[in-house]
Amino acid sequence: MLNAKSEIPKDAFEPTSDNLPGRSSALTEMFRKALFRNRVQLLGGIVFAIVLPLLLRFGFDDVPISSSALSNAIVGSIFALISGFFFFRRLIDYPGTEGIAYAIPIFAATYGTVLIIFLFLRLDYSRYLFGASYILTVIWFTCISIAMVRLRRLRIGIVPGGTAATLLPLPSAEWHEIHDASQNTRHLYAIVADLDHNFSAEWERFITETAVSGTPVFDVKHLRETLTGRLEIERLSENTLGSLNPNDMYLKAKQAIDWLLALVVVTLLMPFFAIIALAIRLESRGPAIFRQKRMGYRGQIFTLYKFRTMRSEEDVVSDERDRAITKADDNRITRLGHFLRRTRIDELPQVLNILRGEMSWIGPRPEAVPLSMWYEKELPFYRYRHIVRPGISGWAQVMQGHVASPDEVLEKLHYDFYYIKNFSPWLDVLIVLKTIRTMLTGFGAR
Template identity: 45%
Template sequence: MNTLSHLAVGTEQREKFSRRLADALFRIRYQLTGAILLGVLAPVILRGQFERLPDQIASYDNSLFGTLCAVLIGYMVFRKVTALPGSNAFTSITPAFLSSYGIIIAIFFVLRLEYSRYQFLASFVLTTCWFIALSYYVARFRQATLGLVSSERVQDLASLPGVSWVNFATPEAASRQRHLPLVVNLRDPKLSPEWERYLAEEAIAGRVIYNTKQIVESLEGRVRVDHLSENSFGHLAPDSIYAPAKRYIDAATAAVALFILSPFLLLVALWIKLDTPGPVIFRQERIGYRGKRFTMFKFRSMTVQAHDEKNTRDGDMTQSDDTRITRSGRFIRKTRIDELPQLWNIFIGEMSWIGPRPETLRLSAWYEQEIPFYRYRHIVRPGITGWAQVNQGHVTSVDDVRRKLEFDFYYVKHFSMWTDLFIGIQTVRVMLTGHGAK
């Protein structure tokens, strides 16, 4: 019993230390100190081991100043885009510092200043690694504390992950803890004039005040909607610059992938053929980009009889323990290998690598009857993987579909190259662990 008590005390002490360290690492001065030591000074020391300083003095000075500027600019961008609680820092680190280093190198190139490419490269790698490790540690051990202005959604907000709430019933109570950011439903018709005056004064004084809807969206990674008109997208169409570029990137990378993976695809096809009788490729009509029908290709993972006998809406939904799945099918579904024939769909422009998963005709018709704005998800090309696939499990009911739709809307709202890159990284994790695979 004493041993168990000592173990419990030791575990509690380690957790307290981890939380204190996470709180410290969240502060700007510690983050910047680590970034400057690793991203500015360490590359100089490493370079000094291989070069003679007097021979490269101009390059040293320029590179030292340039990497310092790149670290500071990248950090400002990083802090800006991750200011909202729940913002995923991992999606912002690489683009923030890639942009800042790119800007500094472009300036050096235009001004024809000498600099060391290797020093810049080492600085970029060390800086991004520092912030990735830091963000991971802080996300794991630190819980944000926010002040909540009384509203009807207290219970809903209390269930959100990663946040500790302090409920303020009156402005006087909120004044006693002015260090806490405030969260309030700015559209609440029941918000009293006293609260409105207090919030205006606090905003003028520099206190951080968040809108409830923004916080919920950021923490959950979903856009909650009841009607399409309530979406706060600014405009309904996704990023008009990245969208056409993505189409060419998809086609080029799909062509390369088909060429490189062709021997592997043949081996998988042979395994399926030897495992159970029937065609290797499963074809099915799906609803795709702009609501148009197309034929989607997959490696067959179920028995042929099941596909013929289960030609119903319920048959279109696959459970984790579905008896229709074959022996080879379980492996290729878990690792997402069954989706690889869709490389052809990507190449010809019917699909993308990343986007909302295309649904069958029956399921789409059913969802559209239950959710009037369901078709909005077709505003982007469907994908092999997507934001919903790396965040949600199986979809077996209308409620699950609504939740999946919220993930899809979040993807459309934050449609960008960096969001796609992050989803791609998460998909690799799903393929290796099987978590979230369907």
């Protein structure tokens, strides 16, 4: 039996001349491969977003480098561009994430941070260069993202045996089934195999020779995880999850950041909360705040707070478990409730749960106690999701949306396991950006 690598290299999905569509000249192929290199993207961004506006404004010979305002703008722009590029590349490494949607907010954050430093330190800076640099940086990396999406089409061979054929429905690559161990794989970028399968000696030699020849060989589980953002496990194993416990240092740092941010939000939005509560009371009978017992961190039960979005009559649904499930077009939802759910404003009172240390801004969504107990009976390892604090938003919410049936919950569990395995500030930042998009589009709301 062959052993799988625990991780897939981050550059594993950069195209080669063999998997790019059409016939092109050697110069075109060189350009295409260079486009996917980090140093080319970064240096190109500096030239396009900093050097170019300088030349357009001052020409080749008259750039006033001695000007402190211009020097500060150049240094600040370079710092904002490089730090933004670092975040940009880290975020688009995650599945289902294309840089097209994230260039504006990421670089707005880095350029905005530099601008705050300028204002705080009262440093003079060239507004022309700094503003032009931000706009051109966004344009550059948006164009890079579009080009990467258009050119990144992978030809991946599937070795027969085990569960490798289950990848065929995934649209993320151009799959080629390998039927003969003597088949030439030079036209393929990589091959994938179920490395837990007991291959014959002939197929083991084929896989080994393919790897030795320089063609990447991926295990089906790790490739599926990389392409889908879901971690499907059959048994709890440190080899599957990387570690059964997430990074404890980041857990503590995240809790501190969560608490401080929640305190700021409560202080600033208290009048807004009062207006929403009044509107809820005017529309229908019952309290403005909905309270429900949820299963939380380390399996502890806590009371979750939300703005009430449904009629409060309990006789609408008699079964306790059915009352905890929100179905599509649920007739219990009020007119204002539909808006609050679509924009996720109904979740904001959970800042109180964050202040009490029961929740986080980002994490697996806490389930109602009856549902959680039901899921634990139906789904293996469901309780493992309680190893991190539940969140107002999470990876499953932004990737999948609202779920109710056991099959959907199992898929949601796979997203939760992916989040726990890849528990990091980078993934949390990405979820925040996806959550903002969700609030604007209403994806997954019920």
